[in-house]
Amino acid sequence: MDFDFFVQQLVNGVTLGSVYALIALGYTMVYGILKLLNFAHGEVYMMGAFAGFGILSVFGGALSLSINVVALIAMMLGVAMLGSGLLGVVIERFAYRPLRDAPRIAPLISALGVSFFLANSMQLLFGATPRNYNTFDLANASLYTKGFNVGNVHVALLRIITVVAALVLMMLLWFLVNRTRTGKAMRATSFDREAAAMMGIDIDRVIVFTFVLGSALAGAAGVLQSLRVPTTVAIGFVAGLKGFTAAVIGGIGSIPGAMAGGLILGFAESYAQGYISTKWSDLIVFSILILFMIFRPQGLLGRADIRKV
Amino acid sequence: MHARKRKGAAALAVLAIASLAIVASALARADVAPTAVAAPNASCTGAKIGFMGPITGDAAFIGKEQLGFSKYAIRKLAAGKVKLVEGDTQLDPAQASTVGTKFAADASILAVVGPAGSQEVLAVSPIFKKGQRLPFISGSATRTSLTNGSIPNFFRVVPNDSVQAPTTAKYIRQILKAKSVFIVDDQTAYSKPLANGVQANLRSGGVKVTRNSVNQKVTDFSSLVSKIGDDVNVVYLPWQIAANAQIFGQQMKEQGKKAIIFGSDGVDSGDFKIPGSYISAFAPDIRAIKGNAAFVKGYGAKFVSNFGPPMYVATQAAVAAITKACADGDATRAEVQKNLKATFIPKSILGGNFQFTARGDVKGAKFYIFKLGAGGKKTLVG
Numbered sequence: 001m002d003f004d005f006f007v008q009q010l011v012n013g014v015t016l017g018s019v020y021a022l023i024a025l026g027y028t029m030v031y032g033i034l035k036l037l038n039f040a041h042g043e044v045y046m047m048g049a050f051a052g053f054g055i056l057s058v059f060g061g062a063l064s065l066s067i068n069v070v071a072l073i074a075m076m077l078g079v080a081m082l083g084s085g086l087l088g089v090v091i092e093r094f095a096y097r098p099l100r101d102a103p104r105i106a107p108l109i110s111a112l113g114v115s116f117f118l119a120n121s122m123q124l125l126f127g128a129t130p131r132n133y134n135t136f137d138l139a140n141a142s143l144y145t146k147g148f149n150v151g152n153v154h155v156a157l158l159r160i161i162t163v164v165a166a167l168v169l170m171m172l173l174w175f176l177v178n179r180t181r182t183g184k185a186m187r188a189t190s191f192d193r194e195a196a197a198m199m200g201i202d203i204d205r206v207i208v209f210t211f212v213l214g215s216a217l218a219g220a221a222g223v224l225q226s227l228r229v230p231t232t233v234a235i236g237f238v239a240g241l242k243g244f245t246a247a248v249i250g251g252i253g254s255i256p257g258a259m260a261g262g263l264i265l266g267f268a269e270s271y272a273q274g275y276i277s278t279k280w281s282d283l284i285v286f287s288i289l290i291l292f293m294i295f296r297p298q299g300l301l302g303r304a305d306i307r308k309v
Numbered sequence: 310m311h312a313r314k315r316k317g318a319a320a321l322a323v324l325a326i327a328s329l330a331i332v333a334s335a336l337a338r339a340d341v342a343p344t345a346v347a348a349p350n351a352s353c354t355g356a357k358i359g360f361m362g363p364i365t366g367d368a369a370f371i372g373k374e375q376l377g378f379s380k381y382a383i384r385k386l387a388a389g390k391v392k393l394v395e396g397d398t399q400l401d402p403a404q405a406s407t408v409g410t411k412f413a414a415d416a417s418i419l420a421v422v423g424p425a426g427s428q429e430v431l432a433v434s435p436i437f438k439k440g441q442r443l444p445f446i447s448g449s450a451t452r453t454s455l456t457n458g459s460i461p462n463f464f465r466v467v468p469n470d471s472v473q474a475p476t477t478a479k480y481i482r483q484i485l486k487a488k489s490v491f492i493v494d495d496q497t498a499y500s501k502p503l504a505n506g507v508q509a510n511l512r513s514g515g516v517k518v519t520r521n522s523v524n525q526k527v528t529d530f531s532s533l534v535s536k537i538g539d540d541v542n543v544v545y546l547p548w549q550i551a552a553n554a555q556i557f558g559q560q561m562k563e564q565g566k567k568a569i570i571f572g573s574d575g576v577d578s579g580d581f582k583i584p585g586s587y588i589s590a591f592a593p594d595i596r597a598i599k600g601n602a603a604f605v606k607g608y609g610a611k612f613v614s615n616f617g618p619p620m621y622v623a624t625q626a627a628v629a630a631i632t633k634a635c636a637d638g639d640a641t642r643a644e645v646q647k648n649l650k651a652t653f654i655p656k657s658i659l660g661g662n663f664q665f666t667a668r669g670d671v672k673g674a675k676f677y678i679f680k681l682g683a684g685g686k687k688t689l690v691g
Contacts, residue, residue, distance in 0.1 A: 158563070
């Protein structure tokens with residue numbers, strides 16, 4: 001195995017990690033605000049992927065596309081984020097809000113229920129047949145053949161689009177959370193929900209906004225991943241688990257942590273597949289999760305949960 | 310304070326382990342033991358043939374063509390006396406078990422055509438062997454050991470992998486003159502033994518073989534593709550899902566890999582169309598066989614793969630066996646199985662006369678090699 005191989009796995013890892021990071025952000029934001037593990041988040045990602053496919057179909061599909069490729073991808077991302085964001089609002093309103101004061105296990109079970117409901121409803125509506133964006137057929141395969149080279153390693157335009165889009169979305173999120181009033185309200189709610197309410201912050205609004213943001217990012221992740229691999233109604237479960245793992249590795253509740261966790265997970269998966277075996281990659285990835293749980297449960301960038309006795 | 314922190318961590322750990330357990334149980338579904346099947350009564354009124362195939366899912370392309378040809382056979386040969394009952398298996402052994410249990414319990418089903426994959430045949434064979442044995446004929450399962458005598462009620466209308474492996478290896482070695490081959494199995498009961506067979510044949514011929522494996526559910530092959538060395542001449546993919554092979558080919562192109570892809574019979578469908586690739590097929594292109602013009606015209610619909618026509622022959626054999634068993638107004642599954650063993654179809658659409666061997670294989674069957682051109686157009690080359 002030479003240096004080119006190492007670089008190629010790095011490229012693969014960054015691409016995969018960017019997608020995982022976007023999914024992990026949704027988990028971490030919701031956990032930060034509500035202390036809830038939103039296990040329906042993977043299905044929101046799946047819905048985003050399907051929304052992207054819907055837009056592609058509306059404009060004629062890959063082989064007979066009626067608009068510019070860049071406009072198409074922008075539109076797919078926009079619609080997927082909007083649709084997923086709305087879905088996040090609906091999930092919060094009907095599955096979690098009624099259980100906000102219930103024991104923590106209740107919304108967790110509700111989350112699993114929503115996950116199964118969405119996956120099975122989609123299967124009923126659209127069947128189990130995979131939907132392929134067929135991006136290879138877009139613009140004479142230029143998304144695959146164009147790009148730049150690092151030594152002998154070709155970095156395809158499709159991967160650049162994935163990484164750059166994810167990076168832009170993460171920077172926007174960072175700006176929103178750290179430099180706006182709404183972001184300040186989110187941070188205050190995350191720190192102490194009751195105190196934030198007493199200071200006049202509309203908690204319901206903040207929670208809904210958090211769901212919109214997290215779900216929109218998951219929707220974007222669904223489109224970005226489906227640009228490279230086909231999508232099915234079953235992709236949400238594993239993607240959700242990987243996003244959750246990334247969030248835990250980074251430190252659940254920490255936004256930079258989710259970004260770092262996603263990238264670490266992407267690298268781990270890619271290098272495990274490259275240097276060990278594709279058969280063992282998931283085992284290795286989830287072993288990392290267990291090791292973190294044992295030796296650093298607060299994750300890489302999470303805070304230790306200090307409470308007064 | 311620390312106790313609470315530990316509690317929180319423990320709760321998260323439990324959740325993580327529970328999540329893993331769910332994944333593990335989902336993956337293990339395929340190994341679930343079949344439940345007991347009620348023994349059906351002998352019946353001939355409203356006799357039915359059960360169809361098992363991947364009508365939806367990753368391999369829907371195959372299932373739809375298989376179903377089309379099965380329906381065509383019923384329409385053309387059964388004269389309204391035998392009906393077809395559809396069962397969607399999604400190429401999943403667990404789904405196949407569910408469909409198989411339903412079929413075995415239905416006394417009016419006297420034979421089954423399908424399932425498509427070898428792993429599905431292995432999953433349903435214990436169900437179909439129980440009580441009154443339900444004879445079943447696969448139109449595409451090629452794992453060699455399926456006809457070693459352990460499943461006496463199983464038949465297939467296609468040659469097995471003891472023919473496919475040497476045919477493929479010989480072509481790669483002698484015609485493509487490959488010195489280094491990269492083999493990736495898809496971890497199924499079909500793929501692994503076939504990959505082993507081709508690998509053994511190539512190595513015995515002095516060809517360097519690099520072996521890899523990837524789960525059938527995986528669709529991002531980037532890391533695997535990176536492993537293909539510059540010296541590799543041929544990448545052999547004994548897979549069942551042609552769409553996955555297509556993505557593999559596209560990702561090879563993305564990474565600038567020049568090796569030729571050689572797919573097994575499983576990727577012989579319209580979903581795989583990388584120009585310059587090769588595929589092996591268990592049936593000839595029936596359109597090229599003299600005397601089939603009227604048959605093809607009668608089918609009407611377009612078909613791309615070689616998966617459909619063998620299912621016509623499977624259904625034809627089942628209809629004939631049931632019709633013969635019902636001649637006295639009554640039929641049992643045992644009679645149908647006995648009649649299937651004696652099947653003789655003169656001038657079959659697959660070319661020549663069709664007969665089963667004592668173990669349920671096809672007499673004198675062979676594999677064919679096709680080269681793919683632009684748009685997936687197939688040319689017979691071996």
